[in-house]
Amino acid sequence: MSSTPSSATPTPAFQRIKDYVQGEIEAGTWGEGDAIPPELRLAAQFGVSRMTVNRALNELEAEQVLVRRKGAGTFVAPQRYQATVVEIRSIAEEIRARGHRHRSALFRLERQRATRMLATQFGVAERSMLFHSVILHYENDAPIQVEDRWVNPALAPGYMEIDFGAVTPNEHLMRVAPLQRAEYQIEAQLPTAEVAEMLAIGEAEPALVLRRRTFSRDAVASLVVLWHPGKRYRFGGALG
Amino acid sequence: MSSTPSSATPTPAFQRIKDYVQGEIEAGTWGEGDAIPPELRLAAQFGVSRMTVNRALNELEAEQVLVRRKGAGTFVAPQRYQATVVEIRSIAEEIRARGHRHRSALFRLERQRATRMLATQFGVAERSMLFHSVILHYENDAPIQVEDRWVNPALAPGYMEIDFGAVTPNEHLMRVAPLQRAEYQIEAQLPTAEVAEMLAIGEAEPALVLRRRTFSRDAVASLVVLWHPGKRYRFGGALG
DNA sequence: TAGTGGTCTAGACCACAGC
DNA sequence: CTGTGGTCTAGACCACTAT
Structure with a gap:
């Protein structure tokens, strides 16, 4: 070398x-x-x-x-911290990197008042206004991810006016609310009836779920739940 | 600061x-x-x-x-690569960090000849000898992880003689076969009947599965499949 | 007190990019 | 050609550790 x-x-x-x-x-x-x-x-x-x-x-x-x-x-130095690090890229980027076609469909886009649980997660008062979007992402016309996202209007006031066909929510948020910190959880769950229908899977089929909370300017910018069909999707990565 | x-x-x-x-x-x-x-x-x-x-x-x-x-x-520099990085620590370490008690039970420890699939994964000849262990990890007496592991005898010849009560396979492998590289996949799957029984979950309950292949001295050292009950376990991490 | 790393200088010569 | 970063020197003074 x-x-x-x-x-x-x-x-x-x-x-x-x-x-x-x-x-x-x-x-x-x-x-x-x-x-x-x-x-x-x-x-x-x-x-x-x-x-x-x-x-x-x-x-x-x-x-x-x-x-x-x-x-x-x-x-x-002492032995390296034995951690498994899994990288998860933006879904659109990942699909394009595989040489496949990505498209998405906007299922819902609305203003909603924060429930107690959402208010806690966002650190805002109960019944504060939040933006809510539900997008289904396709890889070569097969549904691959349901993106259920809540957005803090204080940090992304223009969220409701995005052209979701051209810009992913992620891209918009990265631009207007620079990522400061994030928290993640990965779970295996059964899908809700609505999610199962969107992903075209059975309600008894496991879904791979990623929950992510992103912070910007010391506040919660966005809370997202990403649902994937367990049979057709996995997270992967390499280390070293 | x-x-x-x-x-x-x-x-x-x-x-x-x-x-x-x-x-x-x-x-x-x-x-x-x-x-x-x-x-x-x-x-x-x-x-x-x-x-x-x-x-x-x-x-x-x-x-x-x-x-x-x-x-x-x-x-x-251009905007940071928008990747979600999830850290997954060794199960024993993680449980102890939560202030809980960890113990494990050895279910199987044997020499096995490589099937074609295993041989491919390890990059060895079919029917080569491999070590195989199955361990169930408990968190406060609740089963939390099934560790199904295959080990390359060339890299860890003493594997069959470990005291699995005192040393986790991970710890042993880190010592004898310094980690060079690793590949990971996370999936949501239904458990096999055997895994479901070990984890004390239903066969229709989703399991969160981590597959990991580790390399040492330019060879595959170990291949492990970690099964977790979807209801009681998640991977999490923070970034930033 | 002796040894170690932390930081810094005021030069130097080089390879490479862009005009 | 000029300006840039890449690398290196032979000193220096300091703070800290260990004895």
Whole structure:
């Protein structure tokens, strides 16, 4: 990965040092929690200045390979947090990436007063006005996702005037209410009668449900429930 | 976050520059794709050397806030990839984090020859030997996860001798076969009769299923299917 | 007190982009 | 060609840790 014989830029010194350190860790020479040689020693070993070593080790710390403690030393980081990270892209983007055709149908678009549960979720007063939309997304004419969304009018006042055929709610919200934070839950549920009909599945067929609450400017911008047919849809991702 | 009046170390210059750049971006002064001032200009503006500015901007590039092009300039990075990232922790860790009690029961531990499908998944010859374990995890005595796992003996030869009461398969595998890469899928399915019985749910109740394939030393180390009762379990996470 | 990392400088030479 | 970022140096002073 770092040896093109001619014409290419030679591997930078800081990169060679990073490779060396990672190699020793992978080979097991330096185990979890062990101290690695101090900057000055590595600088002498590689014939570079301390700043160059400093950069290499700082980058490895940012990559969670090392832990550095001022005055104490540099140590091999503890085992990586064993988390499974699943990426879920916007449905339209995902479908187009598969080379398929995406279209959507707007089933409902209305102003509604917040129930107690919605008010709690949004952090607004009960009976506050909220926007509500229900959209069915198709992949090559097969229904693939029901998007049941509630929107905070304070953050997206123009929501009711979007051309939902051209812009997905997600795209509009990303533009008017920059994403600050989000919370997600994934569940397996039986669909409601209405959802089952929209997705053209049986009421006894499991649905894969994603609930997401997005925050913007320190307020809840949107609450969305995405329903997918369990038989035809899955979330997937890769890590590493 | 960076103003403790006395005794504390003053905010480093590179950090002040990072804050300034992020502030201008958040304020909208510099929009997506715009060029920001070159290093020398910022160095003069802040009265620091170019190396200090260089560090600040390099870190912002690593954080995907900026994009830098040699010879061309430094630009505000395009809108963040709109992905939903869901973290799924090891079940034992997750249960303990909730302050609940975790225990597990080993239902099956055997050597099995790879079926064609397993052989394909593992990238080994059909009828190669694989380890197979089935473990039921409990949260406060309620069954919460069925862990159906296949393991590559080449990468974890000691798998059959683990004390599964003390070490989870995950912990063992992390130790002997350092995680290189992983692939995941999340599905909503009806459980098999056996799984339904283990989880003490009805066969018509949806299950939330996570399939994961982990790689180590350029080979498939393990293939696991995790079944959860849809009613009592969900994956969740936060982003931002 | 000695050793370590945190930060910074004032230069330098290079490769590359755009005119 | 000029301006940009990429990399590097040989020092420096500081704060912190460990002994």
